[in-house]
Amino acid sequence: MTDLDVEQHKTAVIDIPEAVGVFDTFEDLQKAFYDLRMVGIHHSDISLLADEKTLMEKLGKAYWRSSDLEDDPQAPRAHFVSEEAIGELEGAIAGGFFFVGSFIAMAAMLTPASTLAASIAAIAIGGSPAAVIGTLLARRVGKHHKDYYAHQIEHGGILLWVRVRDKEREELAVKIMQGHSGHDVHVHSWST
Structure with a gap:
C-alpha cells in the first residue's frame, strides 16, 4: 500500500458523541428520522450507511453485516432521502x-x-x-432507492447514526430510536 493509499483511507473522527441504531424496516427508520428532526436535530447530524458500490470502493467488502459497521469510523455515510x-x-x-x-x-x-x-x-x-x-x-x-434499503435490511438492518452534542440530545435520540423499533441502540463517544 502506498502513502497515497493510506492517506485516502483516513477518516476524521471528532470528539462529539454519536447515537447509533439499526432498523428492520424503512417505515420505522423514516418515523425515527422525522421525530429526530421534530425535536431539533439538524439533518446534517443524521446519516445512514452508504450504498453497496461506495462500501465496495471504500472498504473492499463484498459481504458485511450492519453489526460489523455500526461502530466502524471507516463505514461510509450517506444522507437520508425521504419517500416524498x-x-x-x-x-x-x-x-x-x-x-x-x-x-x-x-x-x-x-x-x-x-x-x-x-x-x-x-x-x-x-x-x-x-x-x-x-x-x-x-x-x-x-x-434504486428501494433496493438501497432492501439490501441493507438483508445485511442485518438499516444503520442510522445521529450526532448528539450534549447529554440531553443523546438521551432524546436514543429514546426516539428505540421508540421506533431501533435495536442495538447505543452511543459511542466519537463521530465522523
Missing part, C-alpha cells in the same frame, strides 16, 4: 421529459402557417415518447 423527496424527483423527471419533448414539437409547429390542431398534435406526438422515457427513468430512480 423520491416521489418529487420521479415527478420532476417524468414531467421534465414531457415538457421538453412537447416544447420542441410546439416550437417547430408554431409558424404563421400552422393550425391550432396541428400544434396540439405536434405537442402530443412530441411529448408522449419523452414522457415514456421520463417515466422509465423515474421508475429506475425509485427502484
Whole structure:
C-alpha cells in the first residue's frame, strides 16, 4: 500500500458523541428520522450507511453485516432521502421529459402557417415518447432507492447514526430510536 493509499483511507473522527441504531424496516427508520428532526436535530447530524458500490470502493467488502459497521469510523455515510423527496424527483423527471419533448414539437409547429390542431398534435406526438422515457427513468430512480434499503435490511438492518452534542440530545435520540423499533441502540463517544 502506498502513502497515497493510506492517506485516502483516513477518516476524521471528532470528539462529539454519536447515537447509533439499526432498523428492520424503512417505515420505522423514516418515523425515527422525522421525530429526530421534530425535536431539533439538524439533518446534517443524521446519516445512514452508504450504498453497496461506495462500501465496495471504500472498504473492499463484498459481504458485511450492519453489526460489523455500526461502530466502524471507516463505514461510509450517506444522507437520508425521504419517500416524498423520491416521489418529487420521479415527478420532476417524468414531467421534465414531457415538457421538453412537447416544447420542441410546439416550437417547430408554431409558424404563421400552422393550425391550432396541428400544434396540439405536434405537442402530443412530441411529448408522449419523452414522457415514456421520463417515466422509465423515474421508475429506475425509485427502484434504486428501494433496493438501497432492501439490501441493507438483508445485511442485518438499516444503520442510522445521529450526532448528539450534549447529554440531553443523546438521551432524546436514543429514546426516539428505540421508540421506533431501533435495536442495538447505543452511543459511542466519537463521530465522523
